[in-house]
Amino acid sequence: MLFTVDVGNSHTVSGVVHNDKFIANWRLQSNQDRTADELAIRYNALFQMANIDPRQITGFIVSSVVPTLETSWLNFAMSYLVELKHPPLAVNHLLDLAGLTIKIENPAEVGADRIVNAVAAWDRFHSAFIVVDFGTAITFDCINAQHEYLGGTIHPGIGISLDALASRTAKLPRLDIDVTPENPIGTTTVKAIHSGMLYGFGGLIDRMTAILGKEIAPEQEKVQTIATGGMADVILPYANSLDIADKQLTLLGLKHLYAINTK
Numbered sequence: 001m002l003f004t005v006d007v008g009n010s011h012t013v014s015g016v017v018h019n020d021k022f023i024a025n026w027r028l029q030s031n032q033d034r035t036a037d038e039l040a041i042r043y044n045a046l047f048q049m050a051n052i053d054p055r056q057i058t059g060f061i062v063s064s065v066v067p068t069l070e071t072s073w074l075n076f077a078m079s080y081l082v083e084l085k086h087p088p089l090a091v092n093h094l095l096d097l098a099g100l101t102i103k104i105e106n107p108a109e110v111g112a113d114r115i116v117n118a119v120a121a122w123d124r125f126h127s128a129f130i131v132v133d134f135g136t137a138i139t140f141d142c143i144n145a146q147h148e149y150l151g152g153t154i155h156p157g158i159g160i161s162l163d164a165l166a167s168r169t170a171k172l173p174r175l176d177i178d179v180t181p182e183n184p185i186g187t188t189t190v191k192a193i194h195s196g197m198l199y200g201f202g203g204l205i206d207r208m209t210a211i212l213g214k215e216i217a218p219e220q221e222k223v224q225t226i227a228t229g230g231m232a233d234v235i236l237p238y239a240n241s242l243d244i245a246d247k248q249l250t251l252l253g254l255k256h257l258y259a260i261n262t263k
Contacts, residue, residue, distance in 0.1 A: 001057045003081065004254040005073055006113055007064035009136040010159065011230060014043075015251045016052055024050040025251065026232070032068055041108035044080075055082050061258040063091040063112035063250065082215070086262045088101055096260050098191070102149045110149070113250055114141050118149050120253030121226050128217040130209055131249070132242065134229030136160065140208055142216050150216065153208060158197055158231050165193065177234060202238025209241040 002017040007030055015025035026046055070090055077088035089095070091112040095100050098119050102110060115132045118141055130152075131141040136159065139154040144164035150248040156164075158177065166174035175190060175227050177197055184199050186192025203225075213223035226250035227235065227242045236245045246252075 001052070002059040002061070002255060002258055003057045003077075004251045004258070005060075005062040005251045006116070006254065007062065007066050007069045007073065008113065009065060011135075012069075013247075013251065015248070016047075016050070016057070017255055022251065023249065024052060025248070030066060030069060032066055034072055036072050036079055039072060039076040040080045043076075054081060055083050056207060058083050058085045058163060059258055059262065060084060061089040061091065061254045063116045065111050065113060076162070078210065080135060089258060090205060091254070091257060095257060098256065098260050099147050100143070100149055104149070104151045111139075114139060114152070115149070116250050116253035116257060117141060117228060118143050118253075119256055120249045123149060123252075123256055124226070125224050127224065129226065130210070130212055130226040132205060132225060132227045132229075132232075133250075134158065134194065134227065134231035135236060138229075140205075140212055142212050144216050149210075153212070155208075157202065158201060158235075161197065162193075177231070180237075198238045201235055202240075205235065206241045207241035209239075 005014040010030060012030045013027050015022045060081055062070060062073045074088050074090060093107040093110060093115065097115060100119055100122060105108060117133055118125055121129050121131050122143060128145045130142055133139045135157060137157050138155040142150045142152050143257055162175060165172045175178060177194060179194055181191055181195040181198060186195045209225050219222050223240050227245040228247060232245040234249055236242050242243050
């Protein structure tokens with residue numbers, strides 16, 4: 001079995017692969033002070049509920065944008081996953097990236113999750129594409145037909161925007177986006193916020209993918225796009241430019257990278 005972990009600023013998504021399929025996955029809050037021992041307590045309970053014997057886990061890979069948590073996860077794997085066949089892997093630009101070339105000015109700057117998403121999406125498309133990741137921030141990652149990671153853009157995420165509305169205004173409440181607006185014109189404060197977030201961010205996605213697509217592949221009318229992250233399914237109906245959404249994209253990329261780097 002392979003244990004894959006993607007650590008974001010807000011949430012940690014993890015999954016266990018057996019016989020080339022994910023048999024369990026979890027989405028938990030990221031606590032930057034979490035130690036290896038605390039991770040062991042939490043995940044041993046999750047393994048038990050999923051009927052997974054941690055002694056059957058023979059591989060581990062993590063991508064993390066939180067350095068302290070990357071260290072904790074590596075220590076957890078080394079201490080508690082006693083049957084690993086290879087040392088635990090942490091994603092960075094120095095790994096074998098399945099032929100992906102990172103063309104930005106400082107490759108060490110690119111987030112591990114963005115590398116993993118690019119690898120996973122190339123494995124699906126094998127052509128120019130844009131990955132839109134809805135995390136704490138919304139990121140656009142651009143890969144051309146030559147399998148080159150060109151860079152992208154970073155925007156405040158939906159959660160950050162909702163927090164800003166609530167904290168910087170006197171009367172606007174803190175909301176979760178859990179209701180589909182009946183109409184674009186909101187007739188209550190709550191409906192207006194829902195509409196502003198969903199139609200507004202949908203418009204952001206369409207505009208940015210159009211601009212970036214022209215730079216990635218000027219000769220193409222449209223570059224393929226894939227959405228991932230916690231809000232991907234929510235935004236998909238409001239962004240005409242998104243072709244598909246796959247919340248497991250990062251975990252699939254981790255699985256692919258582990259196989260390549262442990263030949």
